[in-house]
Amino acid sequence: MLKDLVRDIPDFPKEGIVFKDITPLLQNPSSLKEIVDKFTERYANQKVDVIVGAEARGFLFGPAVAVNxxxxxxxxxxxxxxxxxxASMTYELEYGTDTLEIHKDAIKAGDNVLMLDDLLATGGTMAASCKLVESLGGNITGCAFLIELNFLNGKDKLSKYDIFSLIQY
Known part of the structure; x- marks a missing residue:
């Protein structure tokens, strides 16, 4: 089971936070294959032109699923x-703001875009990423995550999108 290979790291990156470490999943070839296969199966019957992954752990699964x-x-x-x-988007964090960027020519008007990241926590990074894609004319077909932390209500910021997660806490 994938969930069994997620390691909890208490007080990282700061006190009071329990970090969900996916490194053991990545080290296990069958788990890595299962993750890519499950994302692929979920979206195989949808028209996906582009997968967008946010820095940095969104880069881990996106290219493999894109190939599939x-x-x-x-x-x-x-x-x-x-x-x-x-193009850039600045968004609010709990303790300030952050900014994300995408190449202006990365998304073409009408592209069907699957957003993929490792973790849905508060939803801020994914919401900003979706706005960036939409500002370039992309159509968000879904937002997919390896892990969703339900207790942080990240889905609330993404309510207009189809949300899919493999592991939930």
């Missing part, structure tokens, strides 16, 4: 990491 779905992969990154012209 015959789709492209586009990274959403922190400021200054992308070499071409970018």
């Amino acid at each position: 779905l015959n789709a492209g992969f586009v990274p959403v990154r922190k400021p200054g990491k992308l070499p071409y012209e970018t």
Whole structure:
């Protein structure tokens, strides 16, 4: 079971937070294959042109699923990491703000875009990523996560999208 390989790291990155470490899942070939296969199966009958993954752990599964779905992969990154012209979105965090960027030519008007990340917590990063994609004319077909922390109500910020998660806490 995938959930059994998620390791809890107390007080990381700061006191009071229990970090969900997916490294053991990544180290296990059959678990890694199962994750990619489950995402692929979920979206195999939908038209997906592009998968967008947010920095940094959204990069882990996105390219493999994109290959399986015959789709492209586009990274959403922190400021200054992308070499071409970018569109950016600043969003609120619990303790301030953060900004994400995407290449302006990464999404074409009408592209069907699957958003994929490792974790849905408060939903801020994914909501900002979705707004970025939509600002470029993309159509969000769904938001997929390896792990969802239900108690943080991240779905509330993503209520207009189809949400799928493999593991829930």
